[in-house]
């Protein structure tokens with residue numbers, strides 16, 4: 001058979017298979033759990049315009065909260081999708097040591113470089129336990145094996161050099177959240193470390209030389225000043241890379257998540273007038289306000305009085321989590337509490353969006369916006385464990401900005417709700433966009449009415 005004939009036959013059979021899948025799918029003979037030839041479990045995503053998080057929710061609803069999924073056969077995509085609170089507790093908490101963000105995570109989130117959002121563990125929260133963990137890990141994986149080897153083989157080591165490597169690694173871990181890998185047995189040269197020493201040397205000689213002389217040497221690029229100029233370039237590059245990664249990470253962590261939460265919160269409030277009324281009533285009572293009074297710009301401490309607002313924000317985060325899913329990779333083989341087997345390297349996607357809409361977790365009214373569910377009979381805040389309310393994730397990589405975000409949202413939401421009423425523009429459709437953030441596809445267009 002000629003190449004052309006083979007190509008035509010392949011094309012024809014591919015078109016036939018895809019058409020068949022399309023016809024069956026349109027005629028609704030299929031469920032999200034159906035695994036199709038060629039496209040695996042992804043037929044609904046390919047052949048209908050279902051939003052990906054709604055697809056995950058319907059699929060998990062049918063499969064008992066956890067499903068083993070395969071993408072189109074030629075892609076090699078395979079992962080476990082879960083919204084089972086027991087699994088989430090297990091993966092992020094009790095057996096978290098077997099799960100990490102993984103190599104693929106780094107590739108996928110390449111734009112975040114080596115910043116904290118892709119770093120493997122938390123380095124900021126709980127300073128003392130961090131010092132303990134980091135120091136012990138560096139002793140165990142770095143310094144002690146080098147000394148063991150020196151003792152076994154009988155060669156000498158430079159303790160000043162080793163100590164310098166040790167403290168550099170520890171400082172980089174605290175300050176930047178990164179490993180330089182300079183404490184391995186082959187003791188690799190670390191250009192960044194050498195650069196610091198070259199600059200220190202130049203600074204020392206500047207104390208002894210006339211100003212004009214060292215400036216001339218620097219201009220000519222000779223001697224220790226020449227070395228120092230080169231060293232500065234190395235340091236600048238290092239710091240630039242760190243800052244760039246760090247800024248992109250913090251912008252994503254702080255800007256995108258909180259802005260998404262605001263958009264859904266304001267949409268929910270504008271479409272639930274009775275809840276808007278209760279929010280305003282709470283503000284009146286908490287800050288002794290009457291209709292038409294100017295906003296008093298209360299202190300951040302005073303925000304803790306706003307229990308109903310807290311509930312409304314948590315509801316918005318439950319129903320519309322800014323990060324609708326999260327990803328982990330199994331380090332070793334394991335069995336999840338749901339009974340699903342995961343092999344080494346298996347990807348697990350936690351659907352936070354589905355979890356917030358799961359009847360067995362939130363009750364029959366799980367799809368309703370009910371701030372009251374976060375308020376106890378005594379009027380206090382109901383605290384929900386992170387395996388049930390996962391908007392800020394759980395375990396070692398949970399959100400470090402949670403308190404900051406909640407405070408920021410309360411301060412802004414309270415001031416906006418007191419000063420204005422929003423009316424969604426007629427005909428404006430509020431749909432989710434396809435992104436790692438739960439953005440609104442067309443934004444939130446509102447008419448603004450002043451209340452004050």
Ligand code: HEM
Pocket residue numbers: 116117118119121122123250253254255257258261321322323326327390391392393394396397398399400401402404405
């Ligand atoms: C409504 C607002 C926010 C939501 C819903 C949110 C959600 C999350 C989630 C789900 C993660 C975990 C990612 C993972 O498990 O891989 C995370 C991590 C993180 N968040 Fe937030 N976040 C919010 C606001 C903020 C703010 C305002 C900041 C700080 C400016 C921040 C800083 C961070 C950092 C540094 C991490 C990484 C923690 C680590 O890996 O050790 N977040 N956030």
